[in-house]
Amino acid sequence: MRETDVAIIGAGLAGSTAAAMLGRAGISVALIDPHPVYPPDFRCEKLDGPQIDILRRIGLADQMMPAMTYDKTVWVARLGRVIDRRPGDQYGFLYDGLVNAMRAAVPAAVDVIVAKATGVSTSADKQQVTLSNGETVRARLVVLANGLNVGLRHQLGVERIVTSACHSITLGFDLKPRHALAFDFGALTYYGETIAARMAYLTLFPIGSSMRANLMVYRTMDDPWLRDMRRAPETSLFDLMPNLRPLTGEIDVVGPIKIRPADLYVTQGHRQAGVVLVGDAFATSCPAAGTGTRKVFADVEQLCSVHIPNWLASPGMAATKITEFYDDPVKCASDQASMEQAYQLRSVSINDGLIWEAQRWARFILRAGIGAARQLRAPHRPGGHAGPTSGKLAA
Template sequence: MSPEHTAQADDSKPGMEIAVVGGGLSGTLTAYLLGRAGHSVTLIDRHRSFPRTFRSEKLGPGEIETLRRFGLSAAVAARAACFDETLNMRRGSVVDRTHARHFGILYHDLVEAIRAEMPAAVRFVQGQVREIKAGARRQRITIVGHEEVTARLLVLATGTGDTLRRDLGITRRIIRPRQSVAFGFNLRPTGTDGFRHAALTWYGERVSDGIDYLSLFPVAGAMRANLFAYRDRGDSWIRALRERPKDTLAAAFPGLIGTMGDFEIEGPVDSWITDIAVADNYRQDGVVLVGDAFQTTCPATGTGVTRLLTDVERLCTSYIPRWTSHNVMTAADLAAFYDDAEKRRMDAYALETADFRRRLTIGTEMEWRLRRYCHFALRRVLNGIDRLSPALVGKLRQIKDAQSGQNVPSAV
């Protein structure tokens, strides 16, 4: 990326002047795609190098394919650990195996990989946004220690931060408080032979544990663990996981060490409690919201990056090209993005899948006990006949997912 600049009005330039506030994954991808399309883009973020943050750390085949369309899969793969098989376990026995290309990559490495590919048309301003004034004709962004940035369109990609949205009268409505808690940490093998499997997913043993699954997968230089559970912040089990992570894992997943090999926990245990929230009063002149700024996603579902990519791709490839000739950016103009059928389907799917995963994991009603039993029993049956007819198994899995209401990405 070029040194920091401020964007000034220049109607002689092709495309459109666009300011993107927020340099995480959604903002960085938006700036990249718009810059590649020839728009004059200013990306504004507090950090020149994105800091270490515990967020999405694994990409599945659908997400990799989207990055390929964006021209980014090779750049991301160069910083990721690639793996093609995941062993899926529950209660000490094999459920099935996932055969598909995945990337294990820490969130900040993913963002930096994309920033390194940023087109020259994108200018970067490092600083904290103090105020935003939006309107149909011009958007004005005041940044501490910098000149004002102006643009015809503002893309707000600030994640769960509320301050700037409040400037615009956009509110955040929590629809599922404390939906889930996620943990991330590194494992180091104690034996000389390393780990016995490239990647492993181990589903919760008991409903009372409130554990959806533990996912072990490689990232550059380490074996990473992501654990997803439905527990309260003050739960003593959470405190035990932070203080005695190996013992707590061994108790929650009997047979884990025997399956994967002995290990030690390296470094801190990161955690992330998710409230599922949606934006209200977001139909504004001159401003569009993408990613978590519009709707947050339960990380246990594995749909967060897919939903983000859908937002960014639909906005940058379907709608901004239509708006290039517009002299004004009214709320009515921008509503087409929010009303896009593919975006709405993905937003709804993320919410439905979050509800399904939670109920499948901790539901005690007879319906969910039966669905849980059938879900894993059918996966085991399909795994048993997989070698006989992979094509038939693929069809049966599609039927199973349609009937259960679940189409969880293969990363889960």
Template structure:
């Protein structure tokens, strides 16, 4: 997503952009499946909100279970999306504006004859030359490792999420388009389940801080509904009984952040720079914020000055708005990983997505002034 949107924004500024991806179509992949308010605002700013798929109405009412209480939150502006369908729609739209190459990038090296240029070596194709390369390849780019980039890691800060489609046994509609069941803060490692509509399908996501060696990882994957009844004992009070109608998808990650490199003409964004726990709901926020800062603040400056050295590039990584989003994402991850920090009013506020969004917007507004 970061690469597609960056290509669109930079082409709109009159720059010649080549988008390189090893796949013509994104295969089905379990990634972000719900758009939150701040993400919606940024996509609208980029004039890309209409490219989400399915193109459905907001979820509206959220029915949540928390501390034994069921509450309703009305007029919630969230959208359920199929990530790969949205990516493919974005690619189709962006390919009208930029050159789209289907190829595997083998390496990115400095051009020895032209200091302000990078050579992008492609498998089975002629190399490309460009003054600036944006790496938006997701998980810990091997391309950057080849350039000597190192990552700061914390494998104890781990996250495993699950996704699957559900329906009621009689196939009758659910009473609400969105549900959330939040567990009390403890050392259980299982955080919450959220159920929401994507088009005509009800989708469930389960978020945990489990490590891959925990036996509950396989239990949730292979014996899902009994495990849900075990760990979310009042779930049927919230949703009524349901059944799984798809395979259970799983996504595992751990925390890493790229150490600021001395790379001329190469910049990393999104998960190529720093990982994020899906539990926090900040994954797309961090990605879209990177795109916003890079394309609307730094790239115009770099091309105006015709300067792409590592000192200029590193100013992007240190920019206050970007650092705030990165820090907010990592702190939110640590907040879920440390049950002792989840208590009282602060815990309840963090469950309220509306309050979460407002606080984040106020922080970013303060940074910009």
């Protein structure tokens, strides 16, 4: 029997970040996960400026930055035209590399247990977690940070409600130019050309010495286009975005193509004594909207910097305490923004009708205006050399 104040189940990004924060605050923590090293996993692969700001605020940026690659300058393009060249504020990484870097930031005082949590029982006082290695952990609080896994949630009577099945699909792969040593751009965001493409955007960004591609589409997993993409990726990409070739030149897809569908879901029955859900264990986000990591960090920061220290300062762990986290205004605003952006981006990317077409053109004109203003303010700013077709900013 191991005793601790907080037992965290799941050492992905949410769980390991929580363990790092609580451990640094001197709180007794047990971090439970079956993998001694986080395995390769296709999830988010970029952090933006506001997410890096959160890492700085919680004191973990210095440990995480070596696992990431800065994008320097980003071309923003649509219909084959570069409409902005903006300073980069994003950092690319492989998800398992980021999680393992966060695990390395967990203080030695944290009790890291390499085992699977097979059972959990909760009360208003003490919680008990049974492990696959035969051990038991008793804690004042259980933090469920095991992502999409449902076994323990079912034991607790927590229900997952799918609000949008296969809301989006993310494809990840590496690219290289066929006839050059490097691309003209440091990073590129290319928006869908027509609603028939059923895509939000393609983003190209560096991870180490590789150019990584994340393509966000709105399709079903039985869509023939996915099969074509696996069989002939270069042809399928240019069929989807005919005007992309002038910006990239001829390309080769390197290595495997990873495909990850994303369901949107919320949780019911979670306001219970002794256990709190964070990150994807509570609610998912749409990768295309780019809010998932921000939502995870918002959850963990509020939970570990505000609520858990307050909860541990008094006896018991009643449901009234746990509810304070779910009603936290920062968390609620983060969850609401994540949901709204997921549906808004899907609608503006693929919905038909004059209203949505007007919105698409308004976004295009706004981005082009920002890009033109940036060029006027800094006409000689270095940031990459454009090819013969892409050298002019769209008016």
